[in-house]
Amino acid sequence: MLKLSQMATAVALVVAGSAAMAGEVEVLHWWTSGGEAKSVGELKKIMQGKGHTWKDFAVAGGGGDNAMTVLKSRVVAGNPPAAAQIKGPAIQEWASEGVLANLDATAKAEKWDELLPKVVADVMKYKGNYVAAPVNVHRVNWMWANKAVLDAAGVKSAPKTWDEFFKAADAVKKAGKIAVAHGGQNWQDFTTFESVVLGVGGAKFYNDALVKLDQKALTSATMTKSLETFRKIKSYTDAASPGRDWNLATAMVIKGDAAFQFMGDWAKGEFAAAGKTPGKDYVCAAAPGTANAYTFNVDSFAMFKLKDANAQKAQADLAAAIMGTEFQEVFNLNKGSIPVRLNMKMDKFDDCAKLSTKDFVDTAKTGGLVPSVAHGMAIKPAAEGAIKDAVSQFWNDDKISVADGVKNIAKAAATK
Numbered sequence: 001m002l003k004l005s006q007m008a009t010a011v012a013l014v015v016a017g018s019a020a021m022a023g024e025v026e027v028l029h030w031w032t033s034g035g036e037a038k039s040v041g042e043l044k045k046i047m048q049g050k051g052h053t054w055k056d057f058a059v060a061g062g063g064g065d066n067a068m069t070v071l072k073s074r075v076v077a078g079n080p081p082a083a084a085q086i087k088g089p090a091i092q093e094w095a096s097e098g099v100l101a102n103l104d105a106t107a108k109a110e111k112w113d114e115l116l117p118k119v120v121a122d123v124m125k126y127k128g129n130y131v132a133a134p135v136n137v138h139r140v141n142w143m144w145a146n147k148a149v150l151d152a153a154g155v156k157s158a159p160k161t162w163d164e165f166f167k168a169a170d171a172v173k174k175a176g177k178i179a180v181a182h183g184g185q186n187w188q189d190f191t192t193f194e195s196v197v198l199g200v201g202g203a204k205f206y207n208d209a210l211v212k213l214d215q216k217a218l219t220s221a222t223m224t225k226s227l228e229t230f231r232k233i234k235s236y237t238d239a240a241s242p243g244r245d246w247n248l249a250t251a252m253v254i255k256g257d258a259a260f261q262f263m264g265d266w267a268k269g270e271f272a273a274a275g276k277t278p279g280k281d282y283v284c285a286a287a288p289g290t291a292n293a294y295t296f297n298v299d300s301f302a303m304f305k306l307k308d309a310n311a312q313k314a315q316a317d318l319a320a321a322i323m324g325t326e327f328q329e330v331f332n333l334n335k336g337s338i339p340v341r342l343n344m345k346m347d348k349f350d351d352c353a354k355l356s357t358k359d360f361v362d363t364a365k366t367g368g369l370v371p372s373v374a375h376g377m378a379i380k381p382a383a384e385g386a387i388k389d390a391v392s393q394f395w396n397d398d399k400i401s402v403a404d405g406v407k408n409i410a411k412a413a414a415t416k
């Protein structure tokens with residue numbers, strides 16, 4: 001038996017020990033909309049529950065362009081955050097600068113290799129070592145619709161082809177509502193554009209044109225058809241669309257001012273935060289022509305090298321928490337995405353998430369699973385930026401002919 005005085009010492013040691021292990025994690029992200037903020041709030045709670053201090057580094061701006069600019073200046077100044085929302089090939093670029101921490105100890109202890117689809121694990125590793133922790137899988141090629149607006153316009157079900165879509169959009173317009181809620185920012189323009197390319201050309205064409213950046217595909221008749229379809233969609237948007245944030249466009253659909261939005265399933269996070277139910281209040285369907293394909297977008301946190309031992313411990317705990325079952329469930333229920341960790345129970349998830357899970361697995365087998373270019377999953381940031389600019393120029397300026405649009409995009413794709 002310990003004497004009282006010995007017990008007091010033991011308790012003091014334990015307390016001092018845990019205090020010494022508690023650290024601060026500064027986390028850079030761009031999750032500032034209603035649904036996004038709720039989701040990241042869950043991660044903060046988990047970290048605080050472990051005794052760590054969460055330093056929020058939120059940089060507003062959907063798609064993350066602003067966040068990436070701010071991140072660069074912090075890293076250049078030698079003062080990186082513990083973790084930053086970075087994804088796709090950009091993870092490799094950051095790792096090659098030698099600034100990212102090695103997460104192998106956590107990954108090994110938590111068995112990440114067994115718990116992640118290989119396509120995802122590969123993106124999280126640099127030269128075989130984990131440098132980032134994945135959060136979720138977002139599907140990008142969705143179309144969201146307000147059920148009551150469709151009913152009032154006599155549109156019986158979600159359109160499955162682009163021809164059906166334009167008929168439905170005409171009916172909505174006739175019924176006095178905005179057919180397409182769009183936010184005119186270049187990542188949003190491209191989110192719509194890549195769904196159009198996928199719907200018009202199919203997954204193989206999408207891969208050739210937008211992932212491999214093959215000039216033949218980029219200058220083909222299918223690309224011409226894609227641009228024609230893309231331009232036609234614009235005529236169904238409202239005049240206030242330029243510059244609008246994506247979540248405000250989602251709000252137009254939630255409120256019933258507009259019928260459709262083309263957006264990834266973070267939009268579902270907004271419907272959920274507004275208390276809306278899929279199937280009853282709103283419809284989730286693959287963008288026309290894309291039911292057999294899946295553009296994936298995996299959010300992840302890359303971790304930066306830190307000097308302080310407590311901060312390193314907090315960082316490792318953050319990485320472990322991100323891949324933990326508790327976070328994977330509660331975060332993704334709020335965010336609209338599905339867990340990236342394999343074999344998670346899906347009973348609390350809605351039908352849209354269940355469809356996403358099924359399609360993710362099915363399309364992985366058929367070749368329909370393709371990386372989202374709009375969301376930084378497919379190509380190097382320089383080429384991505386250039387083609388996004390060319391696509392938005394075409395969207396914004398009706399005087400650019402389809403033939404010139406095709407040429408400009410193909411030229412931009414050659415950017416090194």
Ligand code: BGC
Nearest residue numbers: 036061062063266297299375
């Ligand atoms: C991110 C999502 C985010 C969306 C809008 C996407 O690139 O992957 O997590 O909700 O941008 O900000």
